[in-house]
Every structure is written in structure tokens, then in C-alpha cells.
Amino acid sequence: MIKAAFFDIDGTLVSFKTHEVPASTVRALHQLRSQGILTFIATGRHILTVNNLGNLKFDGYMTLNGSYCFIDLKVIYKHSIPPADISMLVNYLQEKANFPCIFVHENALYMNYINEQTTKAFQLLNFPQPPILPLTEAAQGEIFQLIAFFTPSQEMEIMPQLPHCQSTRWTSLFSDIIPLGSNKQIGMQKIIEHYGFSREEVIAFGDGGNDIPMLQYAGISVAMGNAKDAVKQSADYVTASVDEDGIYKALTHLDIISAHPF
Template sequence: MIKAVFFDIDGTLVSFKTHRVPDSTKRAIAILRAKGIRVLIASGRQLLAINNLEDLQFDGYVTLNGGYCIVGEQVIYKHSMPSEDMVSLVRYMEEQESFPCIFVHENAFYINYTNERTNEIFRLLNFPQPPVLPLREAAEGEVFQLVAFFTKEQEKAIMAAMPHCEATRWNPLFSDVIPKGSSKQVGVDKMLDYFGISLEESMAFGDGGNDVLMLKHVGIGVAMGNAEDEVKLAADYVTDSVDEGGIEKALRHFGVI
């Protein structure tokens, strides 16, 4: 029996077209909650940047691709970027090539500068534009994730400067850079341990490259119809797109609701 369901946000719960949660998904979540099934977020976003879930209620949040997990007011797990990698990245950006980068802290996020690519993503995701700070100020202190606007071709050289981190990409314009050992899979495990639920009793929905490990890991992994091909291959089941009621249909398909 499924006792916990994890949802990615962008492209899974929330439509890229409307920036809203479909009514069918709201219905499905209400049924899950009424049945006592834990309803959980698993997102690359920071909690402060989750601005598109309307009035929906969740039992916990796996944020920053598993690097920061919260239940109510309690932080149950966090994993920040190694300081030596941050120093190395700043040196690389000052001496080799600069690119826009969002530095995600525990309770804030900053960007060193914006351009057409960043603005395109902010529009696509209906994402709040971070305050702009000089590079060294933006990178100062404990950082949990980078949203780095470099291309796939630039990625190898840039990531060589950050040997204790890895990049996960779900859009050609940017990568989420996280410390090695962080992933939505890890966040799922932390959340299930907290609630005393087994992996076999879990289900997850996703559409992007940062969802692959999670979908392979849970009891039932569901890829949205709008997902990338690698995500569909990793899933146990491919449902319809977010705009076609894919979440509700998959939950009914498996008899969860």
C-alpha cells in the first residue's frame, strides 16, 4: 500500500503553460490527504522560491534537490556546498569566464547578474528574481545550491573547478549544482525515515533530469507525459502531461485514489 507520494513542482504539479496546478491535481491531492497518505514535495527550488502551489498543503518538503529537508518548522536534514569548492568557483569566474549564477543560502538567494537567459527562465518558471549582489558577496557564507547559467559545452571545465560537487540539468540554459551525495533520492530517504514509511510504500512523480534517481528509487516512479526521454526510461510508468491530468490518472491507474 502506498503511504507517501512525492511530487516535483515545475512541469509536474505546475504547468509551464499556465503556471498553475490543474484542478484534477488539486482533487487528487485532496483525496490522498483524506486517506492519510503523506503528500510531499521534492523540488530543486528553495522553500522561499516555492511561490506557485497556491493553497495546497504538504506534509514535508524535500528542497534544493535533496539538500534541505523540512517538516513543519523542523529542518530534518541539510547538506551544504564545500567551502573549498565555492572559493575555487569564485576564482574561476573572476579569472576564466563569468556567467550568471544564483547562490542559494538557507534563508535567502542572490544572483551576481542577470541577462536574457536568466530572464527567460524566470518567465518560464514564474520564478521570483533574486536580488543582485556582487559575486563575492553573493557567494559569501553557507551555500546549499547553485543555479548556474552555463551551457552543456561549458559544464566540464566549470565543474572541474568544483570536484566535490555535481551538476544536474533539466533545462538547456542552466544546471542545478549540488554537493556530491545530495539528490532527491537522498531527500526521499530522509523524509521516509522521519515518517517511518518504507521505500516500497512510496511513490514519486517527476519530469526532469533531476528526478531520475528519485523515480528509480521509490516503490513506484511515474514520469509525466511532458517529461524528457531519459526520465520516461527511468520510470515504472509514464502518465499523461501535467496539462492533461497526468497525476490524477496515474494515481487512479495504481489504485492509490
Template sequence: MIKAVFFDIDGTLVSFKTHVVPQSTIHALDLLRKRGIKVFIATGRHLSSINNLGNLEFDGYVTLNGGYVLAGKNDVVYKHSIPDKDIESLVHYQEKEGSFPCAFVMENEIFMNYTDKAVKDVFRLLNFPSPPIRPVADVYGNTVYQLIAFFTAEQEKRIMSILSHCESTRWNPLFTDIVPVGSNKGIGIDKMLEHFRINLDECMAFGDGGNDIAMLKHAGMGVAMGNAAEDVMKSADYVTTSVDDNGIYNALKHFNII
């Protein structure tokens, strides 16, 4: 019996085409809550950057790809930060070897060193609020939970070699989310389920991107959206229709959960 459902945001709850949650999904979430099933967010976004869900309510938030987990919006259940040594290595690389746009995601704020066309294109696609611009060295003395790094897959091997305690969770060719080793949405789900005393086989997860693969493989039932990449679909137990074709509603009906 499903007692909890986790949802990625971009490309899963929210359409890339319309930047809103489809009405069929809003209806499905309402039916879940009426049945006493808890609904959670599982996203790469910071809580302050979740600006596209309207007035929808959730029981908790797995944010920063599992690195920062909250029951409700205020009760921190779990947090896992990037080691200071890796941040120091990144700042040195930026200053000495080559600069690239990078957002530093902290507990209560986000800032970037600079933006370019790729950054603007991605933020426009995601309807993502643009962080303030500050010198990269301003990160010193702060705890960082995630990096949003704008470099290509070809550059990734070199840059990630200096971040020895981190891993890349790329879901877009223009950028990657960099998280501490051991952070992923699957881990975040575990922390949330432990808090609410729900078993893993009693949860379902929906996703569409590369950073959803760990979650889809780990959840009791992993559902990939029809607009997901092929490797994401292969990691899921079931593939539904796209976000723009009532994918969440159709899957929940298919499994008789609503």
C-alpha cells in the same frame, strides 16, 4: 500499500503553460490526504521560491534537489551544503577566467551576481521570483546549499572540473542546478521517510526533469509525466499523461490509490 507520495513542482504539479496546478491534481491531492496518505514536495527550488502552489498544504518539503529537507515548513530534517573550497574555486573562476550568471542558494536567502536574457527567459518560464543582484564575493562567509548556474552543456565539463565536490543536475539546456556530491531527490526522500517511519516501498514519486531521475529510480514506484524527456521516462516504472492532461490524477487512479 502506498503511504507517501512525492511530487516535483515545475512540469509535474504546475503546468509550464498555465503556471498553475490543474484542478484535477488539486482534487487528487485532496483525495490522498483524505485517505491518510502523506503528500510531499520534492523540488530543486528553495522553500522561499515556491510561489506557485497556491494554498495547497504538504506534509514536508524536499528542497534544493535533496540538499535541504523539512518536515512541515519549519522542522529541518536534513541539510547538506557545498564545501567552502568549491565556492572559493567558483568565485576565483568568475573573477579571473570568465563570468556567467549564477544564483547562490543559502539557508535563508538567494542572490545572483547578474542576469541576462537566458536568466530572464528561464525565470519567466518557471514564474520564478528574481533574486537580488550582489557581487559574487558576497558569498564568502555564507553556507551555500545549491548553485543555479547559467552555462551551456558545452561549457559544463570545464566549469564542473573546478567544483570537485559537486555534481550537475541539468534539466534545462540554459542552466543547471549544482549540488554537493551525494545530494539528490532520492537521498532527500530517504531522509523524509526515515523521519516519518515510512518504508521506501510504501512511497511513490512523480517527476518530469533530469533532476528527478534519481528520485524516480529510487522510489518504490516512480512515475514520469507524459511531458517528460525520454531519459526521464526510461528511468520510471510508469509513464502517465502530461501535466496538462490530468497526469497525476490519471496515474493515481491507474494504481487504485485514489
């Protein structure tokens, strides 16, 4: 029996076209909660940038690709990037190639500068632009994630210089750099361990490359119709796209909720 459901945000809960949660998804989430099934967010976003879920309530949040998890405002797991790796990145940006980068702190986000690529990404995701600080200031303090607007060739060059980090890319515009050993599977594990659930009692929904570890771990995994092929191949079931009531259709098809006319 399913006891918990995990949902990615962008392209899964929220449409890239409307930047809103479809009405069918809202209904599905309410049905899950009415049946006693806990619902959780599983996102690469920082909680300060989760601006597109309306009044929906969730039982917990796995943010920053599993690096920062909390329930009822209580942090149950966090994993930051070692300062040595941050120093190496700053040196690279200063000495070799300066690309836009968002430095994600526990309670704030900063970036070094913006360009056309960052503007395009912010518009696509309806993502609030972080404050701009000089590179050395933006990189001060504990960092939980980096959002690097670098090219694939720059990614191949710089990632070996960050030995305690890994890159997870779900869009051509940027990559999320997270601590080695963190991903959405780890975040899911921390949350279900908190509640005493098994992986077989969990369903997960996603559409991006950063969702694959979570989909491979969950008892039942669902890829959205708008997902890339690699994501679909990692899931147990492929549903319709976010704009075609994919979450509602999957949950009714799998008999987790009952179908009702709109």
C-alpha cells in the same frame, strides 16, 4: 500499501503554460490526504521561490534537490557545498568566464547579474528574480546550491574543478549544482526514515533529469507525459502530461485513489 507520495513541482504539479496546479491535480492531492497518505514536495527550488502551489498543504518539503529537507518547519536534513568549492567557482567567474549564477543560502538567494538567458528562465518558471549583489558578496556564507547559467562546454570545464559538487540539469537554460552525495533520492530517504516508511510504500512523480534518482528509488515511480525519454525510461509508469491531468490519471489507473467525475 502506499503511505507517502512525493511530487516535483515544475512540469509535474505545475504547468509551464499556466504556472498553476491543474484542478484535477488539486482534487487528487485532497483525495490522497483524505485517505491518510502523506504528501511531500520534491523540488530543486528554494522554499522562498515556491510561489505556485496556491493554498495546497503538504506534510513536508524536500528542497534544493534533496539538500535541504524539513517537516513542520523543522529541518531534518541539510547538506551544504564546501567553502573550497565556492572559492574555486568565484575564482573561475572572476578570471575566466563570468556567467550568471544564483547562490542559494539557507534563508536567502543572491545572484551576480542577469541577462537574456536568466530572464527567459524566470519567465518560463514564474521564478522570482533574486536580489543582485557583487559576486564576492553573493558567495559569502554557507551555500546549499548553485544555479549556474553556463553553457555545456563551460559545464564540462568547470565541474572537474568543483570536486565536492555534482551538476544536475533538467533544462537547457541552467544547471543546478548541488553537494556531491545529495539528490532527490537522498532527500526522499531522509524523509521516509523520519516517518519509518519503506521505499516500497512510496510513490514519486517527476518530469526532469533531476527527478531520475528519486524515480529509480521509489516503490512506484511515475513520469509525466511531458518528460524527456531518459526520465520516462527510469519510471515504472508513464502518465499524461501535467496539462492533461497526468497526476490524477496515474493515481486512478494505479488504484491509489478512486475516479470521480469532475
